[in-house]
Amino acid sequence: MTQMPVSIEPIAVPDSLDAPGAEDFVAVAELLNAQLREFWGNDDFYGPPQAQLAGRRSTETRRREMLAARAGTEPGGTIVGVALVNLPLTDNLHTGYVNVVVAPSARRQGVGTQLYAAAEELAVSHNRRMLMAETEHLLPGGSVQPESGTESRIPQDAAAAFAAGLGFRLELVDRISRLELGSAAAGIAVLQQAEAAAGAGYELEFWSGACPEDLVEAYAQLRQKMSTDAPMGGLDLAEEAWDEARVREAEGLARDMDAEVLVSAARHVATGELAGHTVLEVFRNNPAVVYQDDTLVLEGHRGNRLGMLLKAANLVRLREVVPEALRVYTWNAEENRYMLSINEQLGFRAIGYSGEWQRELSAG
Ligand SMILES: CC(C)(COP(=O)(O)OP(=O)(O)OC[C@H]1O[C@@H](n2cnc3c(N)ncnc32)[C@H](O)[C@@H]1OP(=O)(O)O)[C@@H](O)C(=O)NCCC(=O)NCCS
Numbered sequence: 001m002t003q004m005p006v007s008i009e010p011i012a013v014p015d016s017l018d019a020p021g022a023e024d025f026v027a028v029a030e031l032l033n034a035q036l037r038e039f040w041g042n043d044d045f046y047g048p049p050q051a052q053l054a055g056r057r058s059t060e061t062r063r064r065e066m067l068a069a070r071a072g073t074e075p076g077g078t079i080v081g082v083a084l085v086n087l088p089l090t091d092n093l094h095t096g097y098v099n100v101v102v103a104p105s106a107r108r109q110g111v112g113t114q115l116y117a118a119a120e121e122l123a124v125s126h127n128r129r130m131l132m133a134e135t136e137h138l139l140p141g142g143s144v145q146p147e148s149g150t151e152s153r154i155p156q157d158a159a160a161a162f163a164a165g166l167g168f169r170l171e172l173v174d175r176i177s178r179l180e181l182g183s184a185a186a187g188i189a190v191l192q193q194a195e196a197a198a199g200a201g202y203e204l205e206f207w208s209g210a211c212p213e214d215l216v217e218a219y220a221q222l223r224q225k226m227s228t229d230a231p232m233g234g235l236d237l238a239e240e241a242w243d244e245a246r247v248r249e250a251e252g253l254a255r256d257m258d259a260e261v262l263v264s265a266a267r268h269v270a271t272g273e274l275a276g277h278t279v280l281e282v283f284r285n286n287p288a289v290v291y292q293d294d295t296l297v298l299e300g301h302r303g304n305r306l307g308m309l310l311k312a313a314n315l316v317r318l319r320e321v322v323p324e325a326l327r328v329y330t331w332n333a334e335e336n337r338y339m340l341s342i343n344e345q346l347g348f349r350a351i352g353y354s355g356e357w358q359r360e361l362s363a364g
Pocket residue numbers: 001035098099100101102103106107108109110111112113114133134135136157158159161162163165
């Protein structure tokens with residue numbers, strides 16, 4: 001293999017896109033966008049540099065770093081690859097997330113390996129010992145029947161071969177599904193069935209943007225539970241720490257990224273407690289595309305069709321609030337049968353898989 005000589009340097013997030021040095025940030029943002037376009041075959045995941053400005057900044061709960069590989073050893077060479085490093089700051093202090101992207105013209109010349117080595121060094125300097133990475137794989141031809149066996153769903157393509165070659169182990173497989181929103185009538189029929197099944201014991205609360213003050217503590221508890229209750233396979237992850245400040249931080253980040261976040265939560269009428277929630281996210285720059293984020297029903301409230309009720313109700317509301325929305329993407333652990341079954345009933349179809357990989361550094 002020919003090795004491309006590169007120099008690797010950190011890229012700072014500038015204050016604005018006009019600030020000195022912002023060209024490097026924009027080059028990285030566009031390299032990431034080009035890879036998303038190459039992978040998805042469309043611009044559904046395009047992140048305008050302005051939105052990436054907010055999304056790539058460190059916060060109280062996450063340290064975010066970018067390392068760029070420049071062609072050649074002279075200063076100012078073209079940026080041909082990037083490693084994004086994400087370090088949790090309030091929990092899971094042993095972990096770090098790494099994402100390496102190399103421009104197509106520079107691939108297979110050792111650039112990815114050099115970027116990964118620099119990312120690992122950075123993570124070690126922050127005392128991390130467990131690195132995690134995600135790979136994504138689209139199914140040819142769109143929707144298919146899920147196969148059996150987890151490993152078989154992740155093909156040995158460039159991303160998987162790269163991760164495995166670096167010593168990462170596949171720990172969890174998520175199904176990537178998409179819902180074409182189609183007619184509102186279909187959504188309302190599903191919602192009515194779920195309402196009838198859930199009965200009168202629960203009331204739905206909706207908000208967009210900021211969680212109402214009187215619910216925020218309960219909502220933080222739900223967000224925290226989400227970090228332990230969704231299947232995690234062999235990933236070495238501990239419970240996240242959520243409080244009101246973290247909820248407000250996440251809301252502020254969404255605002256800065258020009259995203260609308262629609263939350264629906266179920267209140268148990270007899271006790272007043274929040275029993276579950278679900279979250280949809282839409283970026284204003286591309287309202288055709290929606291992300292289905294968290295969905296959780298607390299253990300004592302499961303089996304009452306609340307998962308379906310929450311999701312169906314939030315989708316009906318989405319159609320009203322964002323009529324331009326056309327499709328919804330979601331990621332669910334392949335072993336999460338209950339969630340997958342709800343999604344299938346709502347009309348989601350599998351379009352691919354993502355692999356969650358982990359590497360323990362001390363194990364070499
Ligand atoms: C995955 C990716 C980062 C690899 O970058 P790269 O600079 O080409 O990687 P390297 O040249 O350092 O390759 C290292 C090893 O990975 C494996 N690999 C990389 N690309 C491969 C391919 N197309 N097919 C099979 N193995 C491949 C090989 O084992 C390779 O070693 P070798 O060339 O000596 O056989 C690049 O293909 C890319 O940007 N893909 C899109 C984004 C992505 O999937 N990122 C991975 C997130 S973990």
